[in-house]
Amino acid sequence: MPAKTYVQTIINGEHVDLLCEPRQSLLEALRDVVGLTGTKEGCNDGNCGACTVEFDGRIVTSCLVLGVEAEGKEITTIEGVAQGSELHPIQQAFLENAALQCGICTPGFIVASKALLEQNPDPTEHEIRFWLANNLCRCTGYDKIVRAVQDAAVKMQEA
Amino acid sequence: MKWIDYESPHSVREAVDLLNEAGDRARPLAGGTDLLVQLRAKAYDLDLVVDAKNIPELNELTYDPDNGLTIGAAVACYRIYGNSSVRSVYPGIVDAASLIGGTQIQGRASLGGNLCNAAPSADSVPPMIAYNGVARISGPNGSREVALEDFCTGVRQTVLERGEILVSLHFPTPEANSGANYIRFIPRNEMDIAVAGAGVSVVLDNGSIASARVTLASVAPTPLFVAEAGEAIAGKPATEETARIASAIARDAARPITDMRGTIEYRKRLCEVLTRRALMTAIERAKEN
Numbered sequence: 475m476p477a478k479t480y481v482q483t484i485i486n487g488e489h490v491d492l493l494c495e496p497r498q499s500l501l502e503a504l505r506d507v508v509g510l511t512g513t514k515e516g517c518n519d520g521n522c523g524a525c526t527v528e529f530d531g532r533i534v535t536s537c538l539v540l541g542v543e544a545e546g547k548e549i550t551t552i553e554g555v556a557q558g559s560e561l562h563p564i565q566q567a568f569l570e571n572a573a574l575q576c577g578i579c580t581p582g583f584i585v586a587s588k589a590l591l592e593q594n595p596d597p598t599e600h601e602i603r604f605w606l607a608n609n610l611c612r613c614t615g616y617d618k619i620v621r622a623v624q625d626a627a628v629k630m631q632e633a
Numbered sequence: 634m635k636w637i638d639y640e641s642p643h644s645v646r647e648a649v650d651l652l653n654e655a656g657d658r659a660r661p662l663a664g665g666t667d668l669l670v671q672l673r674a675k676a677y678d679l680d681l682v683v684d685a686k687n688i689p690e691l692n693e694l695t696y697d698p699d700n701g702l703t704i705g706a707a708v709a710c711y712r713i714y715g716n717s718s719v720r721s722v723y724p725g726i727v728d729a730a731s732l733i734g735g736t737q738i739q740g741r742a743s744l745g746g747n748l749c750n751a752a753p754s755a756d757s758v759p760p761m762i763a764y765n766g767v768a769r770i771s772g773p774n775g776s777r778e779v780a781l782e783d784f785c786t787g788v789r790q791t792v793l794e795r796g797e798i799l800v801s802l803h804f805p806t807p808e809a810n811s812g813a814n815y816i817r818f819i820p821r822n823e824m825d826i827a828v829a830g831a832g833v834s835v836v837l838d839n840g841s842i843a844s845a846r847v848t849l850a851s852v853a854p855t856p857l858f859v860a861e862a863g864e865a866i867a868g869k870p871a872t873e874e875t876a877r878i879a880s881a882i883a884r885d886a887a888r889p890i891t892d893m894r895g896t897i898e899y900r901k902r903l904c905e906v907l908t909r910r911a912l913m914t915a916i917e918r919a920k921e922n
Contacts, residue, residue, distance in 0.1 A: 479639065496639035499669070519670045523737060532711060532740035538669050539741070542639045543684065586736065607823045608735025
């Protein structure tokens, strides 16, 4: 059996070197090797979006990326969204709008919503729903999530 | 997932050597949105994946009016619909690239991968056939080109032979007064597999159809190019009545199966409706050009 592969990445702005097996997904590498367990495993086949991270400037489902593909790449996970103890406006909006119940989907929704508002600061409801179609929530019925993203968009534009 | 080795070559030559040595124990990895799911489901038993994303030719995305459009086999969907030339000259490709999966999938999934995965429901293949696309392939015996309508040979089967890799997809510049469109039917609003789909292109000449191409998704073991549907309307006025002639031929050519997504009768009816609507959109787009 071949040795593990040495991978150099930047995760949440910090250089992180890790050893992972080629068969390990980025999701597994983040959780089991690096210890960043904020990124959640849901379906493990790219449908549910719970494992969404920003990878090389785009959001991806980290279950469908191999850890070894992260060589030289920049990654942002849910742990990199807040500024120290201060929540990101999207996180605050999810709390204030009760946009979560069980919370498993929430890290993926927040990472995906952050990427949306960074490229489209004033999205329509349709654009929000379409952008977040790759994120499934079985608790909220989505309306509260959409309202939280709209609320965050307003607050981020005021800021 | 069982143990696999991972190689990330930086040239087509290296990739071909790796693939040739491993034979059917290896597959190229582009976006991974099909391959990694299939590996977990044990659809393939591989020893090696060959990451194609560090090979320059597989990342190429270039257009110029003299040479047409080249899309490297590993170029992700978001780059395709984010490219202003592709958006203005090849809107039918953008139709498909922007509805495959969701945002996260489009950040990774490639049209080359969609083609090589050779699913009957592949959304990008019908419009790529409509645009007269050609697959550029490299292998141990050199390079060759295959028309996209000849690329898929069965469910998950392609013309690729041992050691061969799809390098890029090439499309000639569309003729003046031409238009194209891809639409599909799914029971949800997004993120679903086509029950049926239609990718079409038309070239107009003074209000008549000079030529047309019609390809269907999800209604045969491969994407189904229906040459006779386009040929039957050449020379006829660019009207809904003419579109109905082609759509009836498309309906009759479709040979779907009944499964959880739809019955034979339903899918054949969908082919008729989708072909007609796609042709009308393509005609409108051609008039705008």
